[in-house]
Amino acid sequence: MNDQTPPTREMREAKLEGMGCKRKRVEDVRFTQGKGNYVDDMKLPGMLFGDLVRSPYGHARVKSIDTSKAMKVPGVLAVLTAKELAGVNLAWMPTLAGDVQMVLADGKVLFQGQEVAFVVATDRYAAADGVEAVEVEYEELPVCVDPFKSMLPNAPELREDLKGKMTGAHGPRKHHNHIFEWTVGDKTATDTAFNTAEVSIKELISYQRVHPSPLETCQCLASFDKVRGELTVYGTFQAPHVIRTVASLISTIPEHKIHVIAPDIGGGFGNKVGAYPGYICAIVASIVTGKPVKWVEDRMENLSSTSFARDYHMTCEIAATKAGKITGLRVHVLADHGAFDACADPSKWPAGFFNIVTGSYDIPTAHISVDGVYTNKAPGGVAYRCSFRVTEAAYCIERGMDILAQKLGMDPAELRLKNFIKREQFPYHSALGWEYDSGDYHTAMNKAMDAIGYKQLRAEQLAKREAFKRGETRDLMGIGVCFFTEIVGAGPSKNCDILGLAMFDSCEIRIHPTGSGIVRVGSKSQGQGHETTWAQIVATEIGIPADNLTVEEGNTDTAPYGLGTYGSRSTPVAGAAIAMAARKIKAKAQMIAAHMLEVHEGDLEWDIDGFRVKGLPEKSKSMKELVWAAYNKPPPGMEPGMEAVSYYDPPNMTYPFGAYFCVMDIDVDTGEYKVRKFYALDDCGTRINPMIIEGQVHGGLTEAFAIAMGQELKYDDRGNLHGGSFMDFFLPTAVETPHWTTDHTVTPSPHHPIGAKGVGESPNVGGVPAFSNAVNDAFNFMGGTHIQMPHDHWRNWEAAHSRGMHG
Amino acid sequence: MIPASFDYHRPKSTPEALAILGQYGDDARVVAGGHSLIPMMKLRMAQPSHLVDLRSIPELKGIRIDGTTIVIGAMTTQAELLGSAQLTAAVPILHEAALQIADPQVRYMGTLGGNVANGDPGNDMPAVMQCLDASYRVTGKTGSRSIKARAFYKSAYVTALNSGEIVTAIEIPVPPGKHGYSYDKLKRKIGDYATAAAAVMMTVSGGKVQTCAIALTNLGPTPIYCAQASAAIVGSGLDTAAITAAAGAAGALMAPSPDGRGTVQFRTSVGGVMIGRALQRAYQRATA
Structure with missing residues (x-):
């Protein structure tokens, strides 16, 4: 073969490394060399460290918190408790499930490992010493860890903040430790089926409490710029846009002045969807001190407190x-x-x-x-x-x-x-x-x-x-x-939202004049390999090699709004948005090709990496040529450029x-x-x-x-x-x-x-x-x-x- | 998971180490491989003000066979034990047991001295040393003495070691050239302490057991040397009745604490299974 031999269709197809290809993971080049950039790799000038005092008890009244000794530990600058947080109306925070959660213990603690106080210091060693020096006086209360006993008449009342509230976020509550009852299906018809059944089984099938335990624990670095009134939060977030919106709603900082950035994430498995007290504390501490504040969970904290x-x-x-x-x-x-x-x-x-x-x-x-x-x-x-x-459902039915x-x-x-x-x-x-x-x-x-x-x-x-x-x-x-x-x-917006945010996802594609480009997506990889696979979808759709496409996620300033990555939603929702955005690029390319080849759009057909005239395969324009033309010689009346955005609300x-x-x-x-x-x-x-x-x-x-x-x-x-x-x-x-x-x-x-x-x-x-x-x-x-x-x-x-x- | 602050010392000789210990008394702790002490410090369950690292003391290193005794420097790592062909040939049970300690990374750091001196019932080498009838060479301000492994362990983390003393070497009588051995350990995963483990040393002649030693790991607050169980085997051809008798005698000594590995009943029961497995394997090796 010499240089004059035109590439075969197979060669052109292979060059794309599109869908179906066992393309090597592009992110692994940095991960396998220790060059990933995780939250704990990040250092900002003047950065402080926060560490949490946690409850040793499963249920106890907090009689007093004495921070005076902690404040004397060299390097300790501040200690936050519920009292300080109440001043900014953040002693409690909303949960994704419509409940509220203490950020720091407000009067009592409800589980072992619960966050009680947040020590801010010049380094993490001083912060840990400060944690040791905080003196908390507890009065132990009766404990209930068994769900089968929590609704007994004499069960201790855990959530005193809900006293007398017999309706929760999901309807009526039957007991002071009851959260909701949720029913689906036809009870009468089902009861009839059982009453007339030839054979039936009944079994208590328990699925024990476990933990996702990702390699990287939950962590964040919050930096509040007092001059600009802007908050930047780097964090291990599976859903960075949701974090930004929720942060804006509870802090009253306008959403455009909050920058949430999820860098490389070392595994999530659901552990990094929600918002945790450590995040709120780091943000408040940054606002209070005017310095960036980093909070990093250790392994035992991860297993015992977050999700x-x-x-x-x-x-x-x-x-x-x-x-x-x-x-x-x-x-x-x-x-x-x-x-x-x-x-x-x-x-x-x-x-x-x-x-x-x-x-x-x-x-x-x-x-x-x-x-x-x-x-x-x-x-x-x-x-x-x-x-x-x-x-849980699959385990139940399959057992x-x-x-x-x-x-x-x-x-x-x-x-x-x-x-x-x-x-x-x-x-x-x-x-x-x-x-x-x-x-x-x-x-x-x-x-x-x-x-x-x-x-x-x-x-x-x-x-x-x-x-x-x-x-x-x-x-x-x-x-x-x-x-x-x-x-x-x-999920489909008709039945899925998180705190009112519809669960669509999104993609923005920008192809540069020379035929390479950037694909920005509202999902957020935690190791799934999105940088590899998202480019493959685009490669197949528009005929630009996957290697010529950068995939970017996790920065709320640049990524289109999306609901993040969990529940296997990235490919079904964001993956669809990617294909739909790519098809907008392709549609514009087709108009340009029709103009350049002087035929009607309908006379063109797609052929791996460009358009050709039906019946005249030698008359063709590659996507690379069409992109150059889109910027530099667009057809009369057409805006230059090659960009597309798609927001995808799945039908099912x-x-x-x-x-x-x-x-x-x-x-x-x-x-x-x-x-x-x-x-x-x-x-x-x-x-x-x-x-x-x-x-x-x-x-x-x-x-x-x-x-x-x-x-x-x-x-x-x-x-x-x-x-x-x-x-x-x-x-x-x-x-x-x-x-x-x-x-x-x-x-x-x-x-x-x-x-x-x-x-x-x-x-x-x-x-x-x-x-x-x-x-x-x-x-x-x-x-x-x-x-x-x-x-x-x-x-x-x-x-x-x-x-x-x-x- | 950050320890309280401490001063770090790295003496170059045993007398220097002893002097530091003498100076700071109970505020000082020696550290060998650090794989037990450092996690305790990170949890702030141990908060020594002075940490005396023994790694730069040359006389605490090395393996030598001294006539009828094998002398292993306390700071010899598990990896070095595994790497010694001479030791493996003479006392293969050490090789077999060391391979079942944690994982390769830990074995590069973890030392034999630290393993036997710490008094953690989960450590594997104490039972092996009791089985081998080893002694620990201990040096303090007033000189050096030797303590039998079978007399060293008092209760969990409490040993015959006095304040200010350092275990400098482990002395093992060279076993007969032809012997059987086995270390059988049930554990949940790599890196875990034993749910139950048994060490056996044995000699056999004409199909009959001549000598036998059995010791157990993590089935009580200390390693357990089972003299009566060992005696039940001697003279037998390792029939089922002898194994059952040995397991029964050993079972009476077991007092495991119930934990994530299982109940007392379960751990005692599998302790018996480990004894049976170790006896059978040792017998096969002795008669092979």
């Missing part, structure tokens, strides 16, 4: 025929929200999208009710690598299906196949109000069962069980089946799904387990970057493994948190993590511009039930119907012990 996940206690009932056809579903959830309702759900959804609990099944009637309660535990309830409460299969004496995979929504039923209207956009569950399930050799595994298991009964082995084999349907991409959610199988061997004498095989088939619609999808699935499965097999934030009766460090909170290393086998089918979303559905959270949603079902499957042939997570050595041993396996 737990789950703590859902689900009573699941399924009605069915003897042949295994489901006739009804009824679920009651007791939801432990901790001391303040600081869930990060869309505002009208106090239990998130828990009404996806009908899962992948054609269930004719269903009813759910959720009671949210206060306890003396940290606030939160975030969507830890899942859409809002979708992991319930196995329990029903056990009762029917039916194979759990067969039961699922029997009840799946059929391909021809889509778009499918669920009994709990969702419109599933698309799916092909039977194809995915059958592919997965063939790939893993399901029938052979069951035969092997049967032989092993017989051998176990004969005393020839002390190992049990479990096969975990899970078929999940997610609901992601919040997207519904990714998948079939996961886990094969596990468990030693009944020690509870040790070995994950022999884990197979994950995901259908996320159109696949933008298969390598990034695989990475997302590996990461999500590892988190699912951690949750199912070990993670737990456990409180004792006095409100002490046990497991608040990585010594006890199970974060698996490469040694513990199983090998993952990934696979896929592709069922594009019919309403999304590129057919993509989102994938980042699917593996956590589907992984947890697959692991838990494997453990339950291993043990329950010897009795029992449900073993609670986490399935660590000790609990596995207990399961064996209670089934008489230790002689």
Whole structure:
């Protein structure tokens, strides 16, 4: 080949590195060299450090706070308490869930680790010494950490600020520790289904309190410029624009004078959606001192105070025929929200999208009710690598299906196949109000069962069980089946908002004269690889190589307004905005091409990286040429330039799904387990970057493994948190993590511009039930119907012990 | 997670270190690898005003075999233990146990002396040293003495070490050339302390156990040397009855605290399982 050889179509296509390409992550060039720029890397002149005094008690009256000794510590400049914050009306702050939360303890503390005072000093060492020197006098109060006891008549009243308020943000409250009751579905029809059921099951399925624990903890650097009256906040924000708007609303600083910048973020997983007391304190401290103030959580503070996940206690009932056809579903959830309702759900959804609990099944009637309660535990309830409460819902139905299969004496995979929504039923209207956009569950399930050799595994298991009964082995084999349907991409403004902010997203594309450009998006990557994948969408849409596009997010001054990244919403919402903005660029390019080629626009067709005249392929203009012309020789009457903005309000959610199988061997004498095989088939619609999808699935499965097999934030009766460090909170290393086998089918979303559905959270949603079902499957042939997570050595041993396996 | 302020000393010799300890008394703490003390300081559960770092004292380093005794300098790191072919050949249980301590990064810093002297029931080497009938060479103002590992541990973090004394070396009787050994540890993940662990040393002749030593990690406030359990094995061909008897005798000594690793009942039960596994593996190795 010489220089004169025109590139082939394949070469032109490959050069774009567009959708479907396993493009290497561009951000990794800096991350793998330690050149990322995180909040704690940032230094501003004269910067001060803040550190928090925290409550050692789960519930106590604050009798007095003496800061005089702290003020004498060299380097300490100020100590903020609720008294100081009250002066600027910030002792309390609104939560995303319509509740209020103490910024610093106002009269009492409601959970261990609660923020009590904020010490500001010249360096973080002095700040820590100052924290030690603050003297707080507490009077202990009765503690309630058990959600099942929080609504007893004699339960201690936790939220005295709500005394007498029998209506909350989500309707009536039944008890002083009650937050809301949320119901969906047809109760009468569901009750009838159960009254006439041939077979039914009922099980309390708890999903324990866990924590997202991103590598980087929550942190911010606030800098108030008194001369300009402007506030700049650098922070670990998954939703920087929301933070700016909320900051403006509660501070009365006009929104254009607040600059919120999220630099590189080391993982979020829902932990960095909300606003935390540390942020407010750093901002107030900067206003008070006139200096930049940095606040950085340590690991134990992160685990104990900012945003737990789950703590859902689900009573699941399924009605069915003897042949295994489901006739009804009824679920009651007791939801432990901790001391303040600081869930990060869309505002009208106090239990998130828990009404996806009908899962992948054609269930004719269903009813759910959720009671949210206060306890003396940290606030939160975030969507830890899942859409809002979708992991809880998937766990509930997928455990319930196995329990029903056990009762029917039916194979759990067969039961699922029997009840799946059929391909021809889509778009499918669920009994709990969702419109599933698309799916092909039977194809995915059958592919997965063939790939893993399901029938052979069951035969092997049967032989092993017989051998176990004969005393020839002390190992049990479990096969975990899970078929999940997610609901992601919040969301359509008709039903999704956060504090009134509609949950659209946005993209602004500016192509420079020489054919490279910048893509600015309202989402915010925390490691998902947006800089790589967003450029791939644009590359395919407008024929400019991904390498020639810069992707920028996180700066509210330059990025278009967006609602951020969580709940697998980036690809379904921002990804659509990107495609739509790119199509505006393409449309303008087409007008220019028509002018240059002297044909009607309709006579042109798109060809990889430019337009050509239909039937005359040699008459063409590349996008690069068209962009140059857009600036320098636009057609008469056309404005020069090549920019486009799109705000995308999705018409519906997207519904990714998948079939996961886990094969596990468990030693009944020690509870040790070995994950022999884990197979994950995901259908996320159109696949933008298969390598990034695989990475997302590996990461999500590892988190699912951690949750199912070990993670737990456990409180004792006095409100002490046990497991608040990585010594006890199970974060698996490469040694513990199983090998993952990934696979896929592709069922594009019919309403999304590129057919993509989102994938980042699917593996956590589907992984947890697959692991838990494997453990339950291993043990329950010897009795029992449900073993609670986490399935660590000790609990596995207990399961064996209670089934008489230790002689 | 920031410690209170302290003065840092790095003496060049043992007498210099002892002098600093003498000067500051209980306000001073020696630090070896720092992987137990520094986290405690970061939590402000330990707040020494003076930290005496032993890393620059040459005589506290090194491994040598001195006739029938192996002498390991207290500041020898776990990584150095693992790297010594001579030591691995003579006392393979040390290699096996060191590999189960934390992770490679910690093992580059963590020392044998720190591991045995700290008195943390979670540390792995104390039980191994009891199993090997090792002694700790201890030096103080008034001179040097030797304390048996089996007599060193009083309760959690309380040892026979007097204020102002430093463990300078670990002395291990060279085991018989042909012996069986095993260190079996159940843990939740890499880096965790044992849920239960058992160390076994054994010699076998004609299929019968001639000598046996069993010691346990993290099943009580101190490491547990199980003399009676060991005696139950001697003379047997390691049949099920002997193992059950040993596990039973050892079980009577276990007093684990319930924690995130499990209940007392569970940890005691798996303690017995670890003893069984270690005995069987040691027997196989002794007879291989």
